[in-house]
Amino acid sequence: MVRVRTEAKRDAILDTAAEVFKERGLEGASMSEIASRLGGSKATLYGYFPSKEDLFVHVALRVAGKQILGMYEDLEARAADDPERVLTEVGKKLLKRVLAEDATTANRLAVAHGRIGNLGRIFYDAGPGKAIEAFTRYIDAATKAGRLRADHPGAAAHHLLALLESEIAYRRRLQFDDAISASEIDQCVGRAVTVFLAAYAAPRTSDKAS
Incomplete structure (x- = not known):
């Protein structure tokens, strides 16, 4: 009770x-x-909640949590689909969520106050950790389906997340660039997926034959 x-x-x-x-x-x-x-x-x-900052992060994660769960819910089931299309779609959704005002503020607070109430771990588990888990399951399933080739799906998942965030996420988190357009997000995701697939796409049948 x-x-x-x-x-x-x-x-x-x-x-x-x-x-x-x-x-x-x-x-x-x-x-x-x-x-x-x-x-x-x-x-x-x-x-x-030990501080206002801690409370804010929990509020932000509560809002984002529902969106994050929906973002990844059918990812593993699409393991046999074209990985370029799958990863481009989820990558755009992820980056838009990462760049949302509440998410970037929560990230900065988690970094600044990470040791208070284990806030850093809480933020990681609810945000980046969820992405890594979902990407790991997808990459493992896509490898078994012959669409990707990853000996270590967990490491590949970290590489994918890092590539998706590499061009613009830190500009936003460090607060020196507020004007990140939807078209720029699309271009950055496209380049990230291209690099990821250059490393992890399974050889095509024609490539194997040659």
Whole structure:
């Protein structure tokens, strides 16, 4: 019974915090206002989340989590499909999610406060870790289906994620380039997938014959 109340309270905090962060942004929001709207004390709030930054990251991950799950849900089932098409589609979705304002802010906070409440691990498991897991399963299945050739699917998954993010993600995270267009994302993903397949695409039948 206590567990149910604890989870319900945590959910209520996240719901209220999401409203405040949406209205005021990270800088303008305060734990005092969140506690006031919640009808509780700051002490209760800090009992669940050790800092405003920690709370923001959890709010961002909660929102992103639903989108991330949908992004990868049918990836493994498409193992026999053309890998260029599959990876281009998921790559565009992933990069748009990575470059969203809440995601980039959460990433910076997780880096800055990663040791507080194990925030860095929480962020990794809910974000990059989910991508690595999904890509690993897909690459393993696509290798078995004869579409890719990867002796170490986990390593290949890390390579794929790094390639997808390599051209523009760090510009966004370091806050010196806000103007990243949809066409630029498409081009960057296309180049990343081309490089990945140059290393991991299975030889075509004509190539094997020659």
